[in-house]
Amino acid sequence: MRSTFRSTRRHSSWLIVSYAAFAALLAANLLAEIGSFAQDKPDRPPWAQKSKTAGASGSLPATPPAESDDSQEGAQRGRIRVNVNLVNVLVSVLDEHNRPAPDLPRESFQLFEEGVEQKIEVFESETQLPLDLALMIDSSLSAHKEIAFEQEAAGHFIRQVLRPGDRLAVFAVGESVTQLAGFSDNVATLEAAVHRMPTDSGTSIYDAILLTSRSLEHRGEDRRRVMILVTDAGETTSTSDFDAARKEAVRSGSLLYTIVIRPVKNESGRNTAGEHALETITDTMGGAMFFPDSASELDGIFDRINRELRTQYRLGYYPTPRGPANTYREIAVKVSGKYQVRHRKSYLTGPQ
Numbered sequence: 001m002r003s004t005f006r007s008t009r010r011h012s013s014w015l016i017v018s019y020a021a022f023a024a025l026l027a028a029n030l031l032a033e034i035g036s037f038a039q040d041k042p043d044r045p046p047w048a049q050k051s052k053t054a055g056a057s058g059s060l061p062a063t064p065p066a067e068s069d070d071s072q073e074g075a076q077r078g079r080i081r082v083n084v085n086l087v088n089v090l091v092s093v094l095d096e097h098n099r100p101a102p103d104l105p106r107e108s109f110q111l112f113e114e115g116v117e118q119k120i121e122v123f124e125s126e127t128q129l130p131l132d133l134a135l136m137i138d139s140s141l142s143a144h145k146e147i148a149f150e151q152e153a154a155g156h157f158i159r160q161v162l163r164p165g166d167r168l169a170v171f172a173v174g175e176s177v178t179q180l181a182g183f184s185d186n187v188a189t190l191e192a193a194v195h196r197m198p199t200d201s202g203t204s205i206y207d208a209i210l211l212t213s214r215s216l217e218h219r220g221e222d223r224r225r226v227m228i229l230v231t232d233a234g235e236t237t238s239t240s241d242f243d244a245a246r247k248e249a250v251r252s253g254s255l256l257y258t259i260v261i262r263p264v265k266n267e268s269g270r271n272t273a274g275e276h277a278l279e280t281i282t283d284t285m286g287g288a289m290f291f292p293d294s295a296s297e298l299d300g301i302f303d304r305i306n307r308e309l310r311t312q313y314r315l316g317y318y319p320t321p322r323g324p325a326n327t328y329r330e331i332a333v334k335v336s337g338k339y340q341v342r343h344r345k346s347y348l349t350g351p352q
Helices: 002-039 069-077 141-161 187-195 205-217 242-252 272-285 295-309
Strands: 087-094 109-113 116-118 122-124 131-138 167-173 177-184 224-231 255-260 288-290 313-317 328-335 340-342 346-348
Touching: 087 109, 087 328, 109 313, 131 141, 131 205, 141 167, 141 187, 141 224, 141 295, 167 187, 167 205, 177 187, 177 205, 205 224, 205 242, 205 272, 224 272, 224 295, 242 272, 242 346, 255 272, 255 295, 272 288, 288 295, 328 340
Parallel strands: 131 167, 131 224, 224 255, 255 288
Antiparallel strands: 087 313, 087 340, 109 116, 109 328, 122 313, 167 177, 328 346
């Protein structure tokens, strides 16, 4: 009986000690939580504030704490990602009357690279990507006869084409290529640049295409790049050649619209070699070539270019298989129905 009582008393003492330890541990955790919560609550009373003075136990961390998963995801969402493997193709689709054909479904399009059909990952029936336009006007003596018409038509185009987010630059193409106005949306500044076009003796068309291609290439992947060249096609003074100009144009991913103002109508008095060279580059880049009978038709041509730019389809795909680095890859787009389809015919792969 006595032995049983001692055992019971020892068991009670153990319970008392355990409860006391548990209560002490609970109190310590509670105080720690209060201190942690108070750190973010500066309106707490002094006894609930965590000391911010440097010391053995109260010093601030040398580096900020790691971001939580939520904050990291938020930071990622705020960044613009450009996948270098995605190939964008701007497509102009015209009906039998040369009018843009809008609202065609994705199913109407087939896209091929090197003859292999590709899966269309991005499809926009009327792309809203902003425009970067390089307007190049021939300022040589041979083209100077029609310069007044060109300036008026170019000014009208600038007023018409620029929308919020778009930018345009003006270049004079003579023996040297001069940028008269940088990429801007200031219509008055751009029009003034067009009207102070200098007169030069030569025409460096290949240099103009090469230099404007390079300037457009650095304008950003999330924008459309367009070159518009008004010239008599009389290439005379470029230091660059046809192949160099074409390569830079393809690398830039730009469209080229070429308007040839022919000083004479019969072929014997024209630079037909220059016209054929420009036709090749323009076709490769996916733009269009225009041969107005007179400079008075320029307004209508600029209107047509503007309508086309506002009704373009954008197709994007990841090349399968991916081509070797620094090689030309041929692109073909087919549209079901009786349509005229224009797009860039090739692109240049980057380093891998």
